[in-house]
Amino acid sequence: MASQADSQLDVTGVCCPLPLMQIAKIAQTLQPGETLQVTGNDPLFESTLRDFCACNHHTILSVSTDAKSSVSILIRIGA
Amino acid sequence: MSDPISTMKSATITPKQGKRGTVLLVSGALDKALLAFEVAAGFQAMGMEMSMWFVLYGANCLRKPQSLYSPAKWFSPLRGGIGRTTATDHPLQYLVKGLNPSGADHLPLSQLNFGGIGPWIIRKIMRRKGMAQLEALIFGARDLGVRFTICQICVDAMAFSLPDDLIVEAEVKGVSAYYREVMDADYNATL
Numbered sequence: 250m251a252s253q254a255d256s257q258l259d260v261t262g263v264c265c266p267l268p269l270m271q272i273a274k275i276a277q278t279l280q281p282g283e284t285l286q287v288t289g290n291d292p293l294f295e296s297t298l299r300d301f302c303a304c305n306h307h308t309i310l311s312v313s314t315d316a317k318s319s320v321s322i323l324i325r326i327g328a
Numbered sequence: 329m330s331d332p333i334s335t336m337k338s339a340t341i342t343p344k345q346g347k348r349g350t351v352l353l354v355s356g357a358l359d360k361a362l363l364a365f366e367v368a369a370g371f372q373a374m375g376m377e378m379s380m381w382f383v384l385y386g387a388n389c390l391r392k393p394q395s396l397y398s399p400a401k402w403f404s405p406l407r408g409g410i411g412r413t414t415a416t417d418h419p420l421q422y423l424v425k426g427l428n429p430s431g432a433d434h435l436p437l438s439q440l441n442f443g444g445i446g447p448w449i450i451r452k453i454m455r456r457k458g459m460a461q462l463e464a465l466i467f468g469a470r471d472l473g474v475r476f477t478i479c480q481i482c483v484d485a486m487a488f489s490l491p492d493d494l495i496v497e498a499e500v501k502g503v504s505a506y507y508r509e510v511m512d513a514d515y516n517a518t519l
Contacts (some may be wrong), residue, residue: 264459266370270468273373305375 254286254323255279261319267271269297276307281328284310290319298322339350348377349515352506356385356429357438358447360519366463367517372472379509380469382498383479385428386519387486389462390476390494393431402426409489411480411500421487428486429496432462463495470496477501 252284258275267290279285287298294311302309306327313321349371353364364380373380382390394401405485406421408414429435454461458470470476476498483490483500490500510516 261341262458264457266373267368267458267460267464267468270369270472272471301374326411 253284255283257286257288259288260294261288263289264291265293266294268294269301271308272298272301276305276326279326281326284322284323285326286321288321290317295320295322298324302327317325346377347375347515348379348509348513350379350381350506350509350513350517352381352383352516352518353386353389354383354517355438356388356435358432358435358450359438361432361435362387362462362465363387364517364519365462365469366460368474369465369469370474371515372469372474377473377513378469379475379477379513381477381479381509384481387423387478387482387488388429389432389435389466390478390496390498391428391430391488392493392495393433396426396429396434401430406487407492408491409482409483409492411478411490412487413484417487424485425487432466435462466496475499475514477505479503 255277256275258270258271263271266290268287272285272287274319275285299309301307302324308325308327310323310325312323315321349368351364351368353361355361358441368380370384402422406414406417406425415482435447436444440446444453451461476496477492478488478498478500480500480502482488488494492499
């Protein structure tokens with residue numbers, strides 16, 4: 250899964266609002282249609298990313314949770 | 329754990345929806361400053377164009393760090409700068425400058441300060457939890473494109489020498505500019 254994404258970002262170990270700030274930074278540098286794989290273990294991580302994608306016209310392609318309760322989300326950058 | 333700020337790239341956020349917001353920080357307390365910067369940086373990251381205004385003690389968090397016990401904090405001459413009128417300076421401004429905490433590192437808590445132990449406890453917990461410290465939030469907000477503005481009469485009364493005394497770039501404006509921004513904005517907060 251990770252190899253499919255154009256860019257990857259690991260925000261493991263930091264809390265709200267740092268994951269949001271870092272994802273917004275990276276998303277700004279990507280072209281529409283590119284994909285971004287984000288991994289984090291903040292309790293609010295998934296809802297933060299869903300809100301971010303809803304407000305900025307990005308698409309969530311897949312969500313997966315691993316054994317150490319870190320969530321990995323693949324998003325496609327919107328126009 | 330990677331350093332939260334160094335992983336960010338240098339491009340600023342350009343808002344997509346054309347929404348604007350302002351946060352006015354009056355308080356010099358660590359808890360309120362943290363909240364103001366979290367809201368401003370978070371909203372900017374969500375796509376809103378944020379502008380932060382600092383008046384009175386709120387500007388203390390933007391000052392360069394200086395210990396309360398350093399002679400330079402108390403005795404260095406009052407200097408001119410953007411928005412300053414040095415002709416009307418008063419010696420009591422040395423006292424105002426010295427008594428106000430310099431830098432995000434030295435802010436007290438609004439409650440449970442315990443003479444400086446409170447902020448130390450809060451910082452320790454936040455570091456342990458991987459939360460952003462105030463300095464990191466200030467630089468993070470700046471990197472995301474949040475604009476900082478300081479009230480001109482506060483700059484003059486508290487004898488800030490801009491831009492030398494601040495850790496970030498800030499504009500110096502008055503209430504008319506604040507009015508225009510507030511009326512244009514979709515979100516306004518005062519702390």
